[in-house]
Amino acid sequence: MTTDESGTAQSPSPERAALLSALAKHRWLFTATLTDLSDEQAAARTTVSELCLGGLVKHVADTEDQWVRFVHDGPAAFSSFEDTDWQARADSFRLLPGETVAGVLADYAAVAARTDEAVRTVDLDRAFPLPEAPWFAPEEWSARRVFLHLLAEVSQHAGHADVLREAVDGRKSMG
Template identity: 45%
Template sequence: MVTHVRAEAQGDERGALLSFLAEQRGGIRRAVLGLTEEQAAGKPSASELSLAGLLKHVAEVEQGWIARAKGEPPAVKRDESNWHECFRLTGDESVESQLAYWEKVAAETEAFVRSVPTLDDTFALPNDPWFPPDERVSMRWVVLHLIRETARHAGHADIIRESLDGASAWDLVAKEQGTSWG
């Protein structure tokens, strides 16, 4: 990603992890900056991914993992019949509503991560075939997993956005800051 994380300013491991997660969220948020709903829903590459769909997906994934870590069910239940719906906006969903939802999810993530007694606390992974049976992971693991998941999709978002209108991640950082680069 093209921004700098000042982890030392946070003063602790939790702050550093949350800062890196926020940085990756920013890459996806910037990728939809200035786009119409139609552009954000566009699929300009061989992939079926759109920026709007990535935005919805990362918000749902983050909420779901934090819910699991809390011992709660995810807000949205996905299974074989509806998993694909997390990659496209439906009904009255919009980029704006998804950004607002993700902002709420991010605040809940930060509050939860800061509230756990230790990042070494664990919870059970879901009983899904791609996870080892009876595996437990730490709170640290879940934040690192969210960083990895969000970063992966931030990279996809960079490519999709550049394919839509030529705007690079560097261009979008400058646009967000009201400056130019280069």
Template identity: 40%
Template sequence: MAQISTEVPGDERGTLLAFVESQRAAIRETLLGMSEEQAANRATVSALTLSGVAKHAAEVELGWLRMAQQRPNELQRSPETWGDSFVLVDGESIPSVLAFWDGVTQELEAFVTALPSLDDTFPLPPRPWFPKGHKVSMRWMLLHLVEEFARHAGHSDIVRESLDGTKAMG
């Protein structure tokens, strides 16, 4: 269920940001009470882990922010390092991933709040899954983040329930 914020304006921009945050929170909440080892455990036939999903979601958010800003993504993954976006590596921890995500979240919210219009567009990069020469609006990006995070929140719910029986909805 979506969380209704009393701190974010109820206009379209505030509503979209609130829905993005609600789905972010759903992913983050699956980590509550988990040790590093538990959160890195593959509890299903999927390779997804709770910590890996959180890291991936943070990196995805940064990627969309950088596309919207039309700036290079400092964490752009190559085909060889793409899998690293789903696992904690090189001394990463749940607190470090969540702190990184907090920074991305703050930057995205400041960027979106300062936009003249959610109708502003940016070009999609050349990728096989994007139409060539296509642009999307800032509104589309926010809705896409809701979709992306909701999908991964569902994955995280299943992994968490498989690990210890904890259910997101009671």
């Protein structure tokens, strides 16, 4: 809920409500893949990559947080490609010693709450140029476009998580 100038609670617009609902659904599908897993299982590599379920949650949280900062601050939310900390990026795909399923899920829930607040309040037409990077075309993205991108990211990674979970113990998120 947002409030108007008088402090009266207002329901989000249909567009914002649809974004919030879709994000919530896909976040649930994504995070449900960690249900009943031990920290060791969530840290298990089940493919040739460094990717594990716990690390995937960290990666999605980091990425979502960065995009929400972008809708507030523009390209300054991203470090330059040349300044990328590649070790930190690699570590974002792993559950490191001392990290837990409960901890990464709590961190992601906090990021999701900040994202949801941004979906409720940010001008959806506010746009910034994308930062310079080999994977971005020189264009502007509106907050609306960023939130749609986040929905696609969470959905894509929910599929990855489902495959990883099935490889850990045979459990499927759906079906």
